[in-house]
Amino acid sequence: EAQVTQNPRYLITVTGKKLTVTCSQNMNHEYMSWYRQDPGLGLRQIYYSMNVEVTDKGDVPEGYKVSRKEKRNFPLILESPSPNQTSLYFCASSPGAGSYTGELFFGEGSRLTVL
Amino acid sequence: GQQLNQSPQSMFIQEGEDVSMNCTSSSIFNTWLWYKQDPGEGPVLLIALYKAGELTSNGRLTAQFGITRKDSFLNISASIPSDVGIYFCAGQLAGAQKLVFGQGTRLTINP
Numbered sequence A: 001e002a003q004v005t006q007n008p009r010y011l012i013t014v015t016g017k018k019l020t021v022t023c024s025q026n027m028n029h030e031y032m033s034w035y036r037q038d039p040g041l042g043l044r045q046i047y048y049s050m051n052v053e054v055t056d057k058g059d060v061p062e063g064y065k066v067s068r069k070e071k072r073n074f075p076l077i078l079e080s081p082s083p084n085q086t087s088l089y090f091c092a093s094s095p096g097a098g099s100y101t102g103e104l105f106f107g108e109g110s111r112l113t114v115l
Numbered sequence B: 001g002q003q004l005n006q007s008p009q010s011m012f013i014q015e016g017e018d019v020s021m022n023c024t025s026s027s028i029f030n031t032w033l034w035y036k037q038d039p040g041e042g043p044v045l046l047i048a049l050y051k052a053g054e055l056t057s058n059g060r061l062t063a064q065f066g067i068t069r070k071d072s073f074l075n076i077s078a079s080i081p082s083d084v085g086i087y088f089c090a091g092q093l094a095g096a097q098k099l100v101f102g103q104g105t106r107l108t109i110n111p
Helices: none
Strands: A004-007 A010-013 A019-025 A031-038 A042-051 A054-057 A076-078 A087-094 A110-114 B005-007 B010-014 B019-024 B029-037 B044-049 B055-058 B061-065 B071-076 B085-093 B105-110
Touching: A004 A087, A010 A019, A019 A031, A019 A087, A019 A110, A042 B085, B010 B019, B019 B085, B029 B061, B029 B071, B044 B055, B044 B061, B044 B071, B071 B085
Parallel strands: A010 A110, B010 B105
Antiparallel strands: A004 A019, A019 A076, A031 A042, A031 A087, A042 A054, A087 A110, B005 B019, B019 B071, B029 B044, B029 B085, B055 B061, B061 B071, B085 B105
């Protein structure tokens, strides 16, 4: 089954404790991206990747890091989480970065709470 | 960053009613898309629009790409309980490898 898989789905952590949210897709997609969803603000892009070893900032990259060492994986790293990073996070992928159409496949989401 | 203004923010309707929502922007977009998010899940693509003036249907859903390329609307006819969720518009600027999303419209249906 074609899917985007995120882990963990739920996490409660404390300020400053480094964490990683993993994302993996099995559709051989070139493009991958991370979004955060907050009430009244919709989905805002954190980082995106056009292909292996190619990443770029989205609209709200502060406090986050990403890496793209393999085509299928795109982890989101919070080096020192703060309460304002409490949010619902989505990973998404799309078939062709060179012919990007905006047709995204989303994971089920990871709800993060930072105390 | 770019902003899309999506309205209404929420809707409370009776089953069987028609629904209309829209998105506007001060920028010109090359592509407009509409996604739906069911409770506890990630958004799923409903309709994609690639040409100004384009009108596209997907079952009971109809969406249009505004002729000015600065707006789009989504209509749902004869709503049913499974239409409940959050609907997002999204636009792609020319040459951009990213989408800008609206704030979402939360649809609630009373049986």
